[in-house]
Amino acid sequence: MPSEFEKMLSGQHYNPFDAELMALRKNARQLTEQLNQISMSEIPKRTRLIKSLFGSTGKHIYIESNFRCDYGVNIHVGENFYANFDCVILDVAEVRIGDNCLMAPQVGIYTPGHPLDRKERVSGLEFGLPVTIGDDCWIGGHAVINPGVTLGDNVVVASGAVVTKSFGDNVVIGGNPARVMKQIS
Numbered sequence: 001m002p003s004e005f006e007k008m009l010s011g012q013h014y015n016p017f018d019a020e021l022m023a024l025r026k027n028a029r030q031l032t033e034q035l036n037q038i039s040m041s042e043i044p045k046r047t048r049l050i051k052s053l054f055g056s057t058g059k060h061i062y063i064e065s066n067f068r069c070d071y072g073v074n075i076h077v078g079e080n081f082y083a084n085f086d087c088v089i090l091d092v093a094e095v096r097i098g099d100n101c102l103m104a105p106q107v108g109i110y111t112p113g114h115p116l117d118r119k120e121r122v123s124g125l126e127f128g129l130p131v132t133i134g135d136d137c138w139i140g141g142h143a144v145i146n147p148g149v150t151l152g153d154n155v156v157v158a159s160g161a162v163v164t165k166s167f168g169d170n171v172v173i174g175g176n177p178a179r180v181m182k183q184i185s
């Protein structure tokens with residue numbers, strides 16, 4: 001029988017109050033609390049902590065405080081990842097981000113969902129859908145990336161966008177719901 005962690009990662013409904021999941025979330029809370037208190041002058045210390053929190057990273061990574069996530073272990077970022085102030089990544093499913101990606105302030109990447117069925121939702125069950133972002137992307141301030149979205153390479157997301165669907169390479173997308181604003185090369 002699959003564990004609640006396995007169900008969570010495979011997009012099935014799972015119980016977030018499972019002991020293993022609660023312990024993993026507690027660990028992530030403690031690490032992010034520590035990260036957010038480390039001075040920006042202590043870059044190697046911040047980098048070490050992020051590497052111990054995330055599933056995988058490139059060599060160069062910088063994340064401003066405050067940063068928040070659910071589990072950390074389900075976040076995989078490439079080389080030269082940068083996230084500005086107040087980034088929130090809710091990683092109940094995998095979040096995979098390529099190389100050379102920039103997050104502006106207050107970007108939200110959300111993988112969790114709650115059932116629309118009232119009884120199921122009240123029961124506490126949740127589900128997650130992965131988010132994938134390609135190489136060389138720039139996500140503008142206050143943009144929200146919804147569960148299940150895949151963005152290609154060289155995608156610019158305008159500030160304030162709510163991205164509800166997937167988009168391919170070389171586009172600027174924006175608005176709510178996000179649409180292609182223009183092609184870029």
Ligand SMILES: CC(=O)SCCNC(=O)CCNC(=O)[C@H](O)C(C)(C)COP(=O)(O)OP(=O)(O)OC[C@H]1O[C@@H](n2cnc3c(N)ncnc32)[C@H](O)[C@@H]1OP(=O)(O)O
Nearest residue numbers: 084102103104105139140141156157158159160172174175
């Ligand atoms: C690490 C960090 O990133 S920190 C930096 C934080 N900065 C940001 O978050 C800024 C993000 N930048 C944006 O959102 C920009 O507007 C961009 C990159 C999406 C577009 O830039 P440009 O192509 O130069 O757009 P430009 O200013 O010429 O506007 C083109 C049209 O898009 C509209 N537009 C511009 N920004 C947005 C937006 N965020 N949402 C919706 N529409 C927008 C403009 O109103 C204009 O509309 P019009 O043609 O009807 O007049």
